[in-house]
Amino acid sequence: MKFETIITLVIVVGLVWGGFGFFLLKAFKFEKMKRENGKTEN
Amino acid sequence: MKQREYFSSRWGLVIATLGIAVGTGNIWRFSRIVAQNGGGSFLIPWVIFLFFWSIPLIIAEFAIGKSTRYGPVGAIAKTAGPKFAWMGAFIALVSTAIMFYYSVVTGWCIRYLVSAVSGDLFSTQNHLQYWNDFSSTLLPVFYHFLAMLIGGIIIFRGVKNGIEKVNRILVPAMIIILLVLLVRALLLPDAIEGIKYFFTPQKKYLLDINVWLQALTQNAWDTGAGWGLIMTYAIYMKKKEDVSVNAALIGFGNNSISLIAGMIIFSTVFALSSVDAMNQITQSGPANTGLTFIYLPLLFSKLSANESVNIFFASIFFLALSFAAISSLISLIELTTRTFIDFGFNRKKAVLIVTVSGFLLGVPSALNMDFFTNQDWVWGLGLLLSGAFISFSIIRYGVDKFRTEIVNGPGSDIKIGKWYNVIIAYLVPLQVTVLIVWWLIESANWDPEWWNPFHTANVGTSVLQWSIALAVFIFFNKSLVKYTLRE
Numbered sequence: 001m002k003f004e005t006i007i008t009l010v011i012v013v014g015l016v017w018g019g020f021g022f023f024l025l026k027a028f029k030f031e032k033m034k035r036e037n038g039k040t041e042n
Numbered sequence: 043m044k045q046r047e048y049f050s051s052r053w054g055l056v057i058a059t060l061g062i063a064v065g066t067g068n069i070w071r072f073s074r075i076v077a078q079n080g081g082g083s084f085l086i087p088w089v090i091f092l093f094f095w096s097i098p099l100i101i102a103e104f105a106i107g108k109s110t111r112y113g114p115v116g117a118i119a120k121t122a123g124p125k126f127a128w129m130g131a132f133i134a135l136v137s138t139a140i141m142f143y144y145s146v147v148t149g150w151c152i153r154y155l156v157s158a159v160s161g162d163l164f165s166t167q168n169h170l171q172y173w174n175d176f177s178s179t180l181l182p183v184f185y186h187f188l189a190m191l192i193g194g195i196i197i198f199r200g201v202k203n204g205i206e207k208v209n210r211i212l213v214p215a216m217i218i219i220l221l222v223l224l225v226r227a228l229l230l231p232d233a234i235e236g237i238k239y240f241f242t243p244q245k246k247y248l249l250d251i252n253v254w255l256q257a258l259t260q261n262a263w264d265t266g267a268g269w270g271l272i273m274t275y276a277i278y279m280k281k282k283e284d285v286s287v288n289a290a291l292i293g294f295g296n297n298s299i300s301l302i303a304g305m306i307i308f309s310t311v312f313a314l315s316s317v318d319a320m321n322q323i324t325q326s327g328p329a330n331t332g333l334t335f336i337y338l339p340l341l342f343s344k345l346s347a348n349e350s351v352n353i354f355f356a357s358i359f360f361l362a363l364s365f366a367a368i369s370s371l372i373s374l375i376e377l378t379t380r381t382f383i384d385f386g387f388n389r390k391k392a393v394l395i396v397t398v399s400g401f402l403l404g405v406p407s408a409l410n411m412d413f414f415t416n417q418d419w420v421w422g423l424g425l426l427l428s429g430a431f432i433s434f435s436i437i438r439y440g441v442d443k444f445r446t447e448i449v450n451g452p453g454s455d456i457k458i459g460k461w462y463n464v465i466i467a468y469l470v471p472l473q474v475t476v477l478i479v480w481w482l483i484e485s486a487n488w489d490p491e492w493w494n495p496f497h498t499a500n501v502g503t504s505v506l507q508w509s510i511a512l513a514v515f516i517f518f519n520k521s522l523v524k525y526t527l528r529e
Contacts, residue, residue, distance in 0.1 A: 001238060008082040009241040015089055016301055020294035027287050030455040031052055034282070 047201040048278050054206040055283065056291055059275055061209040061369030063266040063296035064216065066147055069363055070334040072260065072300045073307035077323040079256050080247025081239045087257035092265075092293055095258060095429075095473060098465045099267035100289040101458065102432055105448045107276025108285065113380035114270040116526040121444075122435035127522040128515035129431040133270040134381045135511050136424040140269075141374035141400055143407035143417045145193065148367035149185030154335060155360035161353050164343050169336045182408040187401055192368060193375045194397030200389065201278045205372060212365040219362040220302050226355060227309035230345075236312030239320075240304055255480050258473055263422060265296045268429030271373045274380050284455040285448075307333070314341045334363070375400065384526045412498050419499035420507045423481055427508070430474040433466055441467045 049055040076084050110117040114137075118130030153176065157163040166172050176182070196204045227233055247253050266272060272292070311323050323333060342356040375396055382392035407414040436444045441463040450457045485500045486492035495506035515522065 001234075002242060005082065005238055005242040008085065008243050009237075012082075012085045012089055012241065013301065016092075016294060016297045020291065020298045023287055023290040023294060026455065027052065027056070027284075027291060030284065030287065 048280050049206055049275075050202055052283060052288065054202070054210065055275065055279055056288055056295075057213045058205050058209040058373075059266075059272055059288070059292050060295050061213050062269075062271045062275065062373040063264075063292050063370075064213070064299050064366050065144075065264075065266075065370035066151065066334075066363060066367050067260075067264040068296065068300045069303045069307075069366060070331075072264065073304050074324060074333050075256055075260055076240065076304055077308075077320060079253045080244045080250075082241045082243040083245075083247035083250075084253055084257055085241070086243060086248065087254045088260060089297070091258045091261040091473075092297055094465060094469055095261045096265040096267045096296075097289055097293040098462060098470065099429055099432060100265065100272055100292050101286055101449055101462070102436055102444075102466065103267065103270070103272035104276045104279070104285045104289050105444065106432070106435070107273040108279045108281075108283070109448045109451075111277050112526065113274055113277070113377065113384045115381060115522055116384050117273055118431065118435050119523055119527055122438040124523040124527070125519065126431075126435065126438065127526065128512065128519045129434065130270075131515040131522055132424075132508075132511060133428040133431055134377060135515075136421050136428050137269050137271060137374055138378045138381075138400075139417060139421040139424075141371070141378060142404040143414055144367070144371055144374055145189045145400060145404045146182060146186045146408045146414065148189035148193075148364070148371045149182060149187075149408070150331070150335065151360060151364040151367045152188060153181065153185045154339075155357065155364050158339075158342075158353060158356040158360045161349070163339050163356060164349060164352060167340070167343070169339045172339070173331065173335050177411065180409075183405055186404050186408040189368070189371060190375075190397050190401040190404065193371045194393055194400075196368075196372045197375045197379055197396075198390065198393045205275070205376060208372065209369055212369045216362045216365040216369075217299065219358045219365075220299065220306065223306045223355065223359060223362070224302055227306045227313070230309060230313035232313045233309035236308030236310070237305060239312065240308040255477060258477060259481075262426060262429060262477070264300065265293060266370075266373070267293070268432055269377075269425055270428060270432075271377055273432075274377045275373065277380065280453075282453040284453055286450075286458050287455045307338075310338070310341055314344045386525065386528070416498045416503060419485075420504050423478065423504055424508060426474050426478050426481075430471060433470040433474070436466050437471075 049058065106117050106121055110120040112120060113130075114133040115127055115130035118133065119127035122129065154163065163172070196208050198204065199207075228237075262268060307323070323337070338359070339356065342352050342359070345352045345355055375393075378396045378400070379389065379392045382395060383389060387395070407417055442460075444466075445458055445460075445462050449462070482492075482501045482504070485504075489497055489500040491497060491502075492500045493502045494500065495502040497503060
């Protein structure tokens with residue numbers, strides 16, 4: 001596999017799947033925080 | 043109107059919205075366009091425009107729907123001002139017109155699923171003939187009816203029990219099926235050649251402006267951004283729900299699925315093609331169906347010597363395609379239904395009107411491929427105007443006010459910076475202008491009589507159909523406002 005193929009694969013897949021994974025983790029984190037805050041308020 | 047229905051949770055909303063974004067375009071259009079535009083060279087601008095088109099417009103739609111609690115007509119009237127309700131009506135019309143023929147596409151997917159499961163799909167080697175035999179009968183009308191019926195029943199059941207419940211099954215199931223197909227495709231001999239082509243950039247394509255414009259178009263047509271659909275689902279977001287993280291999840295999630303689909307198609311085509319793989323993958327075929335309904339069935343028949351294995355993989359592929367189509371179709375039906383609800387109809391009556399008229403007005407596309415192509419061209423391009431109208435509404439409202447008070451308002455998990463103002467106020471209008479002009483010039487290249495409104499796909503037919511719609515909506519603007527914003 002050519003060098004530029006590997007670089008493109010890493011950048012494209014890394015950005016797209018990495019971006020999805022990053023924001024999924026963020027969403028989980030914020031949901032957990034909101035739930036905990038909700039419990040405290042109750 | 044008092045808001046009564048909500049998605050049960052963030053995950054219900056995200057999965058349903060992902061169902062809008064992921065459609066047949068991710069599976070069949072994406073691979074064809076990648077192949078026609080230099081493989082890896084296309085992927086680079088495609089990722090860039092995710093940040094400059096898709097995610098900013100998804101943020102905009104979530105924020106407008108959540109803050110106004112109206113479908114496109116009321117939402118635009120409230121955001122841009124009552125004088126501009128006609129823009130909302132145009133957005134609603136474009137998505138409604140797409141619903142008419144998208145239901146036909148959904149019907150094709152269901153038909154091929156039935157053919158694959160029954161094994162009938164492998165009764166022939168001439169798949170072009172098989173497609174022609176199917177499309178020249180009344181069967182497309184029956185499957186279009188079935189698609190509208192399924193969609194209508196789901197929307198009739200409401201947001202939580204219909205849209206959310208169904209998407210909670212369809213979207214994860216579709217992703218699991220695509221992952222199974224990906225593993226199978228990557229294990230085929232020579233699959234690596236497809237992956238190499240998919241990810242290898244070629245300088246001549248990378249420097250070609252047309253490749254960049256195709257990448258922008260793919261983002262505009264494939265993510266559901268700027269269609270008014272996400273705006274409609276956002277009506278049912280709870281007040282405490284976030285906008286920006288959810289929007290990023292939809293944009294990245296949609297493109298992640300496109301990448302999986304692309305890897306499946308390229309690996310399979312390069313591994314199993316006995317003739318020139320690139321030639322086959324770039325063939326549009328009738329109504330751009332070539333790759334999906336004509337070439338892939340042929341490849342599935344070569345997958346293994348055991349026909350049961352071929353039937354299994356073809357069936358799950360068309361099942362995933364049907365799930366993708368249905369999850370998008372229901373969002374189109376919901377947008378039209380919500381527009382009627384805003385006009386004072388109850389959900390039952392609105393769904394009945396939309397389902398029956400959706401079926402009747404889709405029949406010409408089911409029967410005539412030229413009519414189908416015309417509608418796909420006119421309203422597909424019209425989506426770019428819809429994106430421009432959304433951007434215009436925010437500019438009228440005040441971009442900074444919109445960002446600070448609505449996007450970064452109650453419930454927001456992260457705060458969006460001033461970069462958002464630049465994208466919405468300058469980059470989105472610029473992209474829309476360039477794209478519309480480019481597509482119209484392109485159409486003039488393939489049709490010397492570009493002005494003739496009775497041709498299938500050219501400047502004349504688009505401008506005529508848009509003009510009629512816009513003239514009617516501008517004329518009835520006051521009534522649109524009066525009957526929608528009744529409080």
